[in-house]
Structure formats: structure tokens, C-alpha cells
Amino acid sequence: MESDEWAKQGAKLRYDRQTDTYYLHVSVTQEREDSSEEAESRTVLGVDRNVDGYLAVTSTGAFIGNADLLNHKRREYERRRARLQQQGTRSAHLTIQSIGDTFANWPEGFLHQASKRLVEQAVSQDCSVIVFEDLEQIRERISNASKFQQWAFRELKRQTAYKARAEGIAVESVHPAYTSQRCSHADCGFTHEDNRDGNEFACQKCGKELHADYNAARNIAHRYVQNRLKSGSGRATNHLALKSGTVNGNGDYSPSTV
Numbered sequence: 001m002e003s004d005e006w007a008k009q010g011a012k013l014r015y016d017r018q019t020d021t022y023y024l025h026v027s028v029t030q031e032r033e034d035s036s037e038e039a040e041s042r043t044v045l046g047v048d049r050n051v052d053g054y055l056a057v058t059s060t061g062a063f064i065g066n067a068d069l070l071n072h073k074r075r076e077y078e079r080r081r082a083r084l085q086q087q088g089t090r091s092a093h094l095t096i097q098s099i100g101d102t103f104a105n106w107p108e109g110f111l112h113q114a115s116k117r118l119v120e121q122a123v124s125q126d127c128s129v130i131v132f133e134d135l136e137q138i139r140e141r142i143s144n145a146s147k148f149q150q151w152a153f154r155e156l157k158r159q160t161a162y163k164a165r166a167e168g169i170a171v172e173s174v175h176p177a178y179t180s181q182r183c184s185h186a187d188c189g190f191t192h193e194d195n196r197d198g199n200e201f202a203c204q205k206c207g208k209e210l211h212a213d214y215n216a217a218r219n220i221a222h223r224y225v226q227n228r229l230k231s232g233s234g235r236a237t238n239h240l241a242l243k244s245g246t247v248n249g250n251g252d253y254s255p256s257t258v
């Protein structure tokens with residue numbers, strides 16, 4: 001945003017001997033709301049993480065990783081370990097160690113694939129920031145989640161941040177309150193617990209229907225942009241990456257050029 005007011009800083013008269021012409025140089029400054037750093041345009045990818053269904057859903061509509069498969073593998077491992085512990089033999093203990101080592105590698109690989117796809121999504125959509133919900137604040141919402149699931153959430157973010165850094169993409173967090181209840185459609189924003197029913201989101205006000213996790217991911221990106229606007233930085237230079245375009249903090253929509 002540039003203002004129309006120019007402040008005169010001073011003037012200098014210069015004479016060009018060859019063309020026998022006088023030039024008047026006037027220096028002016030112009031107020032800018034954005035410093036050069038803040039004026040950098042940022043496109044934000046919101047990511048919703050889940051303990052069941054899809055592990056991660058982005059504001060661009062990418063559905064990544066089967067959290068049910070991750071949970072199933074973990075339960076299978078725990079059952080097998082419990083059976084072996086009951087046997088109590090030395091060979092059973094050795095087997096426990098061996099399947100423990102093998103199992104430890106599986107979720108790492110699974111989360112490696114998921115975080116890789118998240119960063120690929122951010123790169124393909126020209127995003128400079130990936131935004132998650134703050135896990136510490138989320139704890140209440142995922143109090144049913146096991147220690148393992150909570151570890152998987154943290155690990156997904158850690159691996160994503162690691163891979164994103166190599167692409168020059170930042171990873172940030174926002175407060176998770178109401179991101180699953182708020183309507184992300186256009187500038188509706190109607191927030192009510194009845195809007196969500198399992199995987200389905202249906203706004204009780206404007207009637208918009210979306211996959212609940214996709215809706216939440218859009219709200220996560222939206223919150224990050226709103227926070228930046230409130231803090232006065234990056235006015236109108238933050239965009240939410242959506243399925244087929246971007247929306248800036250003022251709600252102006254630009255369709256994707258791809």
C-alpha cells in the first residue's frame with residue numbers, strides 16, 4: 001500500500017554544459033506501510049492433523065497419509081508384544097527386542113512419506129509458510145489420543161520443518177481454537193459446534209458443505225494470515241493457498257494460474 005503523499009527532502013540544481021541545460025533534482029520520500037521484509041508476499045499452506053482418517057489435510061485440498069493404518073500397525077505391534085511378554089521366555093524377550101526395532105522404523109518411514117508430500121504440496125503451490133495447529137494447545141482436543149499418536153503429530157511437524165527448511169519454507173503454528181467449527185467459505189466465518197458432524201462440515205448459516213478436515217486446514221491458514229494482519233505486519237501481502245487459488249487477508253480471491 002502506497003500513500004499518495006510525498007514529502008520533499010531537498011532540491012539540487014545541476015547544469016549540463018554540453019546541452020546547456022539546467023536540471024532541477026528534487027528528492028522525495030514516500031511513506032510505506034510495509035518495510036521491505038514485510039512487503040515480501042507470503043502464501044500460506046494450512047495443515048490439519050488428525051488421529052484418524054487422513055493424517056494430514058491441507059488448505060489446498062491434499063489428503064495425506066492414512067492415520068487408521070498407522071494406528072492399526074501400532075495396535076498390532078502392542079498385541080504381539082503383550083503376547084510375547086506373557087510367555088516370559090528368553091527367546092520371547094529377544095523377539096520383543098527385534099520386533100520393537102523393526103516397528104520403530106515403520107512409523108518413521110510412514111511419517112517421512114507424509115511430510116515429504118506436505119512439503120511437495122507447499123512447493124507446488126508456491127507457499128513460503130506451512131502452518132500447523134499448536135500441539136500444546138491441541139492437547140485438550142486430542143486428549144483421547146495415545147502417547148504414540150501424540151508422538152506421531154510432533155514427529156510429522158518436526159520432519160516437515162526439516163524438509164521445508166531445505167526449500168526455504170518456514171513452519172509456524174497457530175492456536176487451534178474453533179478451527180474445526182468455523183466456516184471457511186468466502187467471508188462467512190460462522191462458528192458453531194453443530195457445523196461439524198464427523199468428517200462432514202455443513203455451515204448452519206451459509207449452507208456450504210466441505211470435508212471437515214479440509215475446512216479446518218483452510219481455517220488454520222486463515223488464522224495465521226489474520227494474526228499477521230493484527231500484528232500489523234505484511235498487510236495484504238499474505239495469501240491463503242486454497243484448492244484452486246489464493247485468498248488474501250482482505251478476502252480477495254485470486255484463481256490459480258496453474
Ligand SMILES: [Zn+2]
Pocket residue numbers: 183184185188189190203204205206207208
Ligand atoms: Zn458459512
